[in-house]
Amino acid sequence: MAHLGGKKTDGRPAWEFYIQDNPMWKSLELVVENGVTAPVYSSTGKTVKDTLKPGTPLKLTTNRAKVISGKKYAQTTKGLVYINHVRKPTKIDTVKDEKIAMDKLQNLLDKLGRPITIHVCNNKGNVIDIGKDITTVGEINGTPKADFSLKNKNGKDIIFISHKKAGGARAFQQYSGVSKASGEEIYNHPEVQKFLKNLTGMIENNKLTNPAYMIVKDKKLINLSVFGPEFNKKFSKEHCQVIGQGDPILEPIKGKDDEFYLKWSDHSALSGEAHEFMKGDYTAILGATYRAGRKFTYKGKSYVGARVGIYPVGFISARKGSIEIEN
Numbered sequence: 001m002a003h004l005g006g007k008k009t010d011g012r013p014a015w016e017f018y019i020q021d022n023p024m025w026k027s028l029e030l031v032v033e034n035g036v037t038a039p040v041y042s043s044t045g046k047t048v049k050d051t052l053k054p055g056t057p058l059k060l061t062t063n064r065a066k067v068i069s070g071k072k073y074a075q076t077t078k079g080l081v082y083i084n085h086v087r088k089p090t091k092i093d094t095v096k097d098e099k100i101a102m103d104k105l106q107n108l109l110d111k112l113g114r115p116i117t118i119h120v121c122n123n124k125g126n127v128i129d130i131g132k133d134i135t136t137v138g139e140i141n142g143t144p145k146a147d148f149s150l151k152n153k154n155g156k157d158i159i160f161i162s163h164k165k166a167g168g169a170r171a172f173q174q175y176s177g178v179s180k181a182s183g184e185e186i187y188n189h190p191e192v193q194k195f196l197k198n199l200t201g202m203i204e205n206n207k208l209t210n211p212a213y214m215i216v217k218d219k220k221l222i223n224l225s226v227f228g229p230e231f232n233k234k235f236s237k238e239h240c241q242v243i244g245q246g247d248p249i250l251e252p253i254k255g256k257d258d259e260f261y262l263k264w265s266d267h268s269a270l271s272g273e274a275h276e277f278m279k280g281d282y283t284a285i286l287g288a289t290y291r292a293g294r295k296f297t298y299k300g301k302s303y304v305g306a307r308v309g310i311y312p313v314g315f316i317s318a319r320k321g322s323i324e325i326e327n
Contacts, residue, residue, distance in 0.1 A: 002033070002087055002088045003033045003083065003084045003085065003086060003087055003088065004018060004019065004074070004083040004084070004086045004087070004088055005072070005082070005083045005084035005086075006084075006088075014088055015065060015072065015083055018088055018089055019060070019063050019065075019074075020063050020064065020065070021165070022063065025060060025063040026060070028060070028089045029057070029089060030057070030058040030059070030060065030074075030076075030086055030087065030089055031054075031055050031056060031057055031058060031086075031087050032052045032053065032054050032055060032056045032058065032081070032085060032086065032087065033054065033084070033085050033086060033087040034054050034055070034087065035054055036054055036085050037051050037052070037053060037054070038051065038052045038056070038081050038082065038085035038086075039051055039081075039082070039085075040052060040076075040078050040079040040080065040081055041073065041079055041080040041081075041082075042079060042080070043066075043079075043080065044068075045066070045068035045069070045071075045073065045080055049078075049079050050078065050079070052078070052081070058074070058076045058077075058078065058081060058086060059076055059077045060074060060075065060076055060077075061075050061076060061077060062075050065083060066080060068080075074086050097163065097164070097165035098147040098148060098163045101147075101148075101163050101244075101246075101247065101248055102137045102139070102147075102148050104247055104248055105137050105150075105248040105250075106136070106137040108248065108250045109134070109135060109136065109137065109250075112250075112258075114135075114258065115132075115133040115134060115135050115152070115153045115258070116133075116134055116135075116250075116258045116259065116260055117130060117131065117132045117133070117134070117256075117258060117259040117260070118130070118131045118134045118150060118159065118250070118259075118260055118261075118262050119253065119259065119260065119261050119262065120159055120241045120242050120262050120270070121242075121261050121262065121263060121270070122242070122263075122268045122269055122270050122273065123263055123264060123267070123268050125261065126270060127261075128241055128242070128270040128271060128272075129159065129235065129241045131150055131152065131158040131159045132152065132158075133152040133153045133154075134150050134151070134152055134158060134159070135151065135152065135153045136150070136151040136155070137149070137150060137151070138150065138151045138157055140157075140160075140237050144228070144237040144238050145160075145162055145227065145228035145229070145237065145238050145239070145240055146160040146161060146162055146228070146236075146237040146238070146240050147161060147162055147163045148161055148163065149161065149237070150262075157237075159235075159241055159242075159262075160235055160236060160237055160239070160240045160241055161240060161241070161242055161243075161244060162226075162227070162228075162240040162242070162243040162244075163243070163244055163245070164243065164244075164245045165245065165246065166245050166246035166247070166265060166266040167245070167266070168245075168266070168267065168281055168282075169280070169281035169282045169312035169313075169314060170281070170312070170314065171245060172311070172312050172315075173311075174309040174310060174311045174315070175222075175225040175226050175277070175284055175309070175310040175311060175312070176224070176225035176226070176229075176309060176310045177308075177309050177310075178192050178195075178196070178286065178296070178308050178309055178310060179296065179297070179308075180297075182229060183224060183229025183230075185224055185229060186221065186224050186225060186229060186310075189218070189221050189224075190218075191214070191216060191217065191218055191221055191286065191327060192221070192286060193298070194214075194327070195214045195286040195288075195308075195325060196296055196297075196298040196308070197298060198212070198214075198325050199212060199288055199296065199298075199303065199306060199308065200298055200301075200303055202288075202306075202323075203303045203304070203305055203306065205305075206292075206304040206305040207290055207292075207305040208288055208289065208290040208305050208306040210321045210322065210323045211287070211288065211289050211290070211316050211319040211320075211321060211322040211323070212287070212288045212316070212322065212323045212324075212325055213285040213286060213287040213288070213311075213313070213316040213317060213322060213323075213324055213325065214285060214286045214287075214324065214325040214326070214327045215283065215284075215285050215313070215324075215327055216278075216284040216285060216286060216310065216327070217327050219274035219275070219278075220232075220274075221284075221310075222274040222277050222278065222284045222310075223271070223272060223274050225284065225310040226243060226269070226274070226277055226284070227239060227240050227243065227271045227272075228240055231271065231272075235271070239271065240271060241270065241271055242262070242268060242269070242270055242271070243268065243269050244262075244263075244264035244266075244267075244268040245264055245265075245266035245267045245268060246264050246265035246266030246267075247264065247265040248262065248263075248264060248265075249261075249262070249263040249264060249265060250262060251263055267282075277312075281312055281313065281314055282312055282313075283312065283313040284310055284311070284312070284313075285310070285311055285312070285313050285315075285316060285317070286308070286309075286310055287308070287309060287310070287311045287315055287316035288306045288307065288308045288316075289306065289307050289316065289319070290305060290306060290307075291305070291306065291307040292305065293305075294306060294307045296308045
C-alpha cells in the first residue's frame with residue numbers, strides 16, 4: 001500500500017521525503033489511504049473522535065509527526081491520523097534541493113553585486129580550481145552529473161557542481177548507475193563486470209533472490225561514479241569540480257579583494273577525492289535490489305528483476321537477507 005508509513009525505493013522513510021523535509025508540505029493534497037477506514041484521535045492519541053472513509057481529504061497543520069507509544073501520527077485539521085492510514089501524495093509540489101541551493105547561491109552573488117573570483121574547495125580548505133569573474137548560477141538541463149554551474153560575466157559555464165541535500169550519506173540515492181548509459185568506462189570496469197557476473201546466478205524467475213553488494217576498491221571507479229563519467233577529462237557537466245551537501249557558503253579570503261572560498265554547510269569533496277567515499281557511511285559499494293521489470297545486461301544477455309548501481313554502503317548492507325560478495 002502507498003501510505004506515508006512506508007519507505008521509498010532508496011530505503012528513506014516516506015514521511016521524511018514527502019512531508020518532513022518538503023518545504024512545500026503545506027500545499028500537499030493528502031487523502032485517507034485506499035481500503036482504509038481511518039480513526040481520528042484526540043491530541044493524546046487515546047480518544048477516537050471520528051472515523052474517515054477512504055479518499056477523505058486531509059490537511060496538515062504541521063510537517064512534524066506526533067509520536068505516541070512508538071506510533072507516528074499526522075497532525076491534521078481533523079485530529080491525529082496514523083501515518084499508515086494516509087496515502088502518499090500523487091501531486092507533489094516540491095522544490096528540488098538543488099534548486100533551493102541554486103537560489104541561495106544566487107542570492108549570495110546578488111548581494112555582492114559584482115563579479116568575483118571563486119576558489120572551489122572542500123570544507124578543509126583544499127582548493128581544486130579557481131573561477132574568475134563569476135556572476136551567475138546556471139541551470140543545467142537533462143540528467144548529467146552536474147546539477148548546476150557557476151557562470152562568468154560572459155555567460156560561460158566555469159564551475160560545475162553536483163549537489164545533495166544535507167544529511168550525510170543517506171541523502172544520496174545512488175552515486176551512479178552501471179549500465180552503458182552511465183558511461184562505457186563504468187560499465188566495462190572489471191569490478192562492475194565481476195559483480196554483474198555474480199548477480200546472474202542470483203536471478204530466479206525474473207527476480208533477484210537477495211539484496212547483494214560488493215565494496216568498491218578501485219579509486220578511479222569511485223571517482224567516475226561520484227564526479228562524473230568524464231572524470232580525468234576537462235571539467236564539464238559530466239565531470240564536476242565538487243560535490244557539496246547542504247547550503248552554499250561564500251567565505252571571503254583574507255587579504256584578497258573580491259575573492260571567496262566556496263564551501264558547504266555539510267559534507268563536501270573535490271574531484272579525485274575518492275578516499276572520501278572509501279570510509280564510514282559514504283563507503284561506495286556496487287549494490288543490487290529486487291525491482292520488478294528492471295534489468296541489467298551481462299555479456300550481451302539481459303537479466304530481469306534487479307536494480308543495480310553504485311551506492312553508499314548503508315543502502316544495501318542494512319537490508320534483511322543482504323549478501324556481501326567478496327571483491
